[in-house]
Amino acid sequence: GENVEQHPSTLSVQEGDSAVIKCTYSDSASNYFPWYKQELGKRPQLIIDIRSNVGEKKDQRIAVTLNKTAKHFSLHITETQPEDSAVYFCAAGLTGGGNKLTFGTGTQLKVEL
C-alpha cells in the first residue's frame, strides 16, 4: 500500500518568514495530493490540493509543488502569520474507487511574533 513520509515534525518560524513542509510517497499510481490544516481541538480542513497532471499550484500565500519523478511534494507558506500556527498534514491517494487517502504524520507549525 501507499506510504507517506512527512518532514519536519515541528517547525518554528518568525512572523513574515516562509515555511516549507516536505512529503514523499511510495506508490507511483497516486494522483491526488491534498494538504490539510488542523487547529488545536478542531477538525482537519483542506487548504490546497494538487493533481498529478500539474506541477505547481498557488493560492494566495500558499503553494504546493509536485515532483512525480522523485515522488515528493511540498507545501510552501509565504509571509507567515500567527494564525498559520497549526498542524499540517499531507496526503496521497488515487482518485476514483473511493478516493482513499494515506496521510503523513503531520507538521506542527509555530509562527512566533
Place this chain on the structure above:
Amino acid sequence: NAGVTQTPKFQVLKTGQSMTLQCAQDMNHNSMYWYRQDPGMGLRLIYYSASEGTTDKGEVPNGYNVSRLNKREFSLRLESAAPSQTSVYFCASSDFFPGASYEQYFGPGTRLTVT
C-alpha cells in the same frame, strides 16, 4: 447544510464494553471514511465505503466493524473496547466523479477513552 456530523462528542468506556459511533453527511457524497488520530501518528484509515452498499478495510481495521446504513450514514462499532482504542475518531465524506472536488470533509470528531 450541517456537513458531516458525528455523535457522541466524548465517550468513556471500560475495557470490554461495546459502542457504536454514528456519522451522517448531508452533501449527497458517495464515499465515507472512518479515521483514528493518535499523537504523532497522523490520521489512519480504519474503514471506508466507496459507495452505498460497499465497505472496505483501511490501514488499521482490527477491532472495528462498520455499517453503511444508507447513502447518508456510516457507523463504526467497537465490539469489545481495548485501551489501545483510546483515540480521536473522525468521520469524513467525499465524492469522486471526474470533474468533482475530491476534498474529504471531516466531522468534528469523537474523543474516546477506554479505561
